[in-house]
Amino acid sequence: MSKKQKRMLARILVSGALFLTGELAPLDGWWALLCFLPAYFIIGWGVLLKAGRNILNGQIFDENFLMCLATIGALGLASYDLATGAQSMVGYDEAVAVMLFYQVGELFQSYAVGKSRRSIANLMDIRPDYANIRQDGVLVQVDPEQVAIGQRIVVKAGEKIPLDGRVVDGETMVDTAALTGESVPRSLKAGDDAVSGCINLTGLIEIEVTKPFGESTVAKILDLVENAASKKAKAENFITKFARYYTPAVVISAALLALLPPLFLGGWGEWLHRALIFLVVSCPCALVISIPLSFFGGIGGASARGILIKGSNYLEALAQTELMVFDKTGTLTKGSFEVVKTVPAPQVEPQQLLCAAALAESYSDHPIALSLKRACAVQQADDRVQEVQTLAGKGLRAVVDGEETFVGNAALMQAQGIAYTPLQEIGTVVYVARAGRYLGAILIADQLREDAKEALGDLRRSGIRRLVMLTGDNRATGQAVGQLLGMDEVHAELLPGDKVEQVEKLLAGKSEQGKLVFVGDGINDAPVLSRADIGIAMGGLGSDAAIEAADIVLMDDKLSELAVAIRIAKKTLAIVRQNIVFALAVKIGVLLLSAVGMAGMWQAVFADVGVSVIAILNASRALNTKKL
Amino acid sequence: MKKVFKMRDLDCANCAAKMENAIKKIDGVIDASVSFMTQKLTLEAEDERFDEIAREAARVCSKVDADCEVLL
Numbered sequence: 031m032s033k034k035q036k037r038m039l040a041r042i043l044v045s046g047a048l049f050l051t052g053e054l055a056p057l058d059g060w061w062a063l064l065c066f067l068p069a070y071f072i073i074g075w076g077v078l079l080k081a082g083r084n085i086l087n088g089q090i091f092d093e094n095f096l097m098c099l100a101t102i103g104a105l106g107l108a109s110y111d112l113a114t115g116a117q118s119m120v121g122y123d124e125a126v127a128v129m130l131f132y133q134v135g136e137l138f139q140s141y142a143v144g145k146s147r148r149s150i151a152n153l154m155d156i157r158p159d160y161a162n163i164r165q166d167g168v169l170v171q172v173d174p175e176q177v178a179i180g181q182r183i184v185v186k187a188g189e190k191i192p193l194d195g196r197v198v199d200g201e202t203m204v205d206t207a208a209l210t211g212e213s214v215p216r217s218l219k220a221g222d223d224a225v226s227g228c229i230n231l232t233g234l235i236e237i238e239v240t241k242p243f244g245e246s247t248v249a250k251i252l253d254l255v256e257n258a259a260s261k262k263a264k265a266e267n268f269i270t271k272f273a274r275y276y277t278p279a280v281v282i283s284a285a286l287l288a289l290l291p292p293l294f295l296g297g298w299g300e301w302l303h304r305a306l307i308f309l310v311v312s313c314p315c316a317l318v319i320s321i322p323l324s325f326f327g328g329i330g331g332a333s334a335r336g337i338l339i340k341g342s343n344y345l346e347a348l349a350q351t352e353l354m355v356f357d358k359t360g361t362l363t364k365g366s367f368e369v370v371k372t373v374p375a376p377q378v379e380p381q382q383l384l385c386a387a388a389l390a391e392s393y394s395d396h397p398i399a400l401s402l403k404r405a406c407a408v409q410q411a412d413d414r415v416q417e418v419q420t421l422a423g424k425g426l427r428a429v430v431d432g433e434e435t436f437v438g439n440a441a442l443m444q445a446q447g448i449a450y451t452p453l454q455e456i457g458t459v460v461y462v463a464r465a466g467r468y469l470g471a472i473l474i475a476d477q478l479r480e481d482a483k484e485a486l487g488d489l490r491r492s493g494i495r496r497l498v499m500l501t502g503d504n505r506a507t508g509q510a511v512g513q514l515l516g517m518d519e520v521h522a523e524l525l526p527g528d529k530v531e532q533v534e535k536l537l538a539g540k541s542e543q544g545k546l547v548f549v550g551d552g553i554n555d556a557p558v559l560s561r562a563d564i565g566i567a568m569g570g571l572g573s574d575a576a577i578e579a580a581d582i583v584l585m586d587d588k589l590s591e592l593a594v595a596i597r598i599a600k601k602t603l604a605i606v607r608q609n610i611v612f613a614l615a616v617k618i619g620v621l622l623l624s625a626v627g628m629a630g631m632w633q634a635v636f637a638d639v640g641v642s643v644i645a646i647l648n649a650s651r652a653l654n655t656k657k658l
Numbered sequence: 659m660k661k662v663f664k665m666r667d668l669d670c671a672n673c674a675a676k677m678e679n680a681i682k683k684i685d686g687v688i689d690a691s692v693s694f695m696t697q698k699l700t701l702e703a704e705d706e707r708f709d710e711i712a713r714e715a716a717r718v719c720s721k722v723d724a725d726c727e728v729l730l
Contacts, residue, residue, distance in 0.1 A: 259695050260698075262691070270678075273675065
């Protein structure tokens with residue numbers, strides 16, 4: 031508890047004691063006033079003062095003013111009864127009780143808000159406090175912001191990696207949980223990229239800094255999460271707008287209630303009392319406070335699982351996802367090509383076939399060439415390869431060990447008049463011929479992510495109606511992968527520009543309420559990511575492009591996190607809806623009951639602060655993303 | 659120019675909404691957002707008069723809730 035809150039608690043206790051004395055002691059009339067009036071002022075002077083000050087500043091319908099009006103009104107009515115000897119249901123104790131409970135509620139509210147502010151701050155506690163640099167042979171702790179590119183920093187076991195860089199010395203395991211939510215440690219050795227925000231678990235490592243602190247992963251993530259709250263959700267804007275009309279409307283109804291019925295029915299005091307109850311209920315706080323709290327909890331909870339959401343609006347939209355569009359390469363697949371099959375011609379060894387192809391391709395950096403080189407143990411052999419010639423759209427020709435070699439597609443074999451055995455399988459087929467003789471075919475394919483199928487099934491269970499795949503690959507490969515994963519639609523042979531067009535077509539075809547989510551790796555699909563209602567980039571850890579371009583970033587490379595993100599969004603939105611409905615229902619219910627004289631001040635106080643407290647407690651559930 | 663300011667003692671969510679509306683009405687403000695949860699004011703305003711506008715925004719905030727302070 032802060033100092034301010036402790037002072038408030040003391041005032042509540044003193045005032046509460048006086049209140050109880052007044053209630054329990056056999057005092058009546060003017061004596062009771064001696065107990066209740068001090069109790070009222072001890073608990074209420076702050077509210078009175080604030081109300082006065084706010085009126086001077088032109089803030090009329092503020093909650094302090096409403097509480098003052100309601101309690102002073104009750105005091106006035108009680109004094110009138112006392113002076114005239116009339117019997118009514120209003121007493122001084124009521125004014126004190128209302129103020130007392132209002133303050134208890136406010137205190138609780140400020141405590142709860144402070145607590146969830148802190149717990150979210152803790153979730154995001156990835157900011158490194160210092161970096162170790164060597165100065166004259168000794169390690170010195172400096173502010174990470176003062177470390178320049180190219181400087182070497184030392185990270186000991188148990189410390190956070192303060193800046194992005196490359197490991198130059200040492201070997202260790204690092205915990206990336208704070209960034210990715212993944213609890214399995216990663217290994218890090220010389221030559222690897224070290225990402226700031228990870229915790230060094232076992233060994234001592236030395237890192238050469240490659241980015242200043244402001245551009246390091248950790249600074250980017252913090253910036254992103256802190257700014258997330260400024261992008262407000264529709265529900266949030268709706269409530270603040272609603273609040274602007276709600277309070278004046280209730281206050282005007284209170285005025286009408288105090289004036290109109292007694293004109294015909296009489297009983298001024300009773301109607302005035304009912305009008306005062308209206309004023310207590312008129313504060314929109316429960317609604318206004320609980321909605322940003324829920325969204326913020328959802329965003330905080332998601333970031334604890336390695337899902338960065340750039341704004342409440344995206345969390346809200348994510349809950350309404352109708353169709354999800356996936357890029358194939360690098361998203362559904364690993365994006366790394368591997369040799370998956372070799373079909374050598376008779377009397378040819380598989381290794382012979384692979385190495386012939388790898389040698390011919392040894393000067394190329396094309397993904398296919400790289401996969402061939404990985405598959406063949408022979409390292410680059412410059413002196414064995416000559417006269418390399420690229421044949422556009424077909425493959426290449428090279429002289430390997432003095433023999434003319436062709437590596438390429440079926441068209442190349444046909445053009446060279448070489449008899450080959452066509453291979454009909456998913457992926458890229460490379461045919462190899464040497465010295466006019468066919469050596470065989472090599473199948474190279476991008477591998478599906480292990481969790482792809484399961485993750486997509488999970489998405490369907492989370493209520494996604496359509497799954498669409500876009501790919502630049504040929505139709506056969508695209509269709510085959512799509513079928514394997516159970517995609518509803520596959521659009522293949524798309525150039526990068528066509529993907530935007532395709533997403534636009536899909537956007538036009540979906541229902542008005544539903545949202546379109548595009549999932550990519552964030553590397554070359556920035557235009558599509560921004561065109562979709564929500565762009566999700568995978569594998570944000572270590573990829574600045576992904577963090578920049580997307581609305582939601584999955585720090586880890588796991589497709590299964592998509593369904594988690596959707597479940598978090600749905601849970602958060604459910605909490606938001608519960609709070610709106612609950613708060614409005616209680617408030618409207620109490621208003622109606624008090625208008626006909628069936629609810630008193632107590633119910634009104636409950637409808638104000640009681641509802642706020644319950645709504646806040648409900649909102650804090652959004653923070654918990656362990657169980658969904 | 660866009661800048662983020664910290665706020666102290668922002669205790670009421672409705673006030674945050676009121677502040678945001680009032681700041682948006684200040685001449686020269688392009689966009690403003692007051693976040694109740696993070697206690698932060700994000701202000702986007704004309705470059706030349708930015709400091710003046712920021713001071714005005716802080717004044718508007720203390721008008722809505724005298725306890726709350728924008729740390730300029």
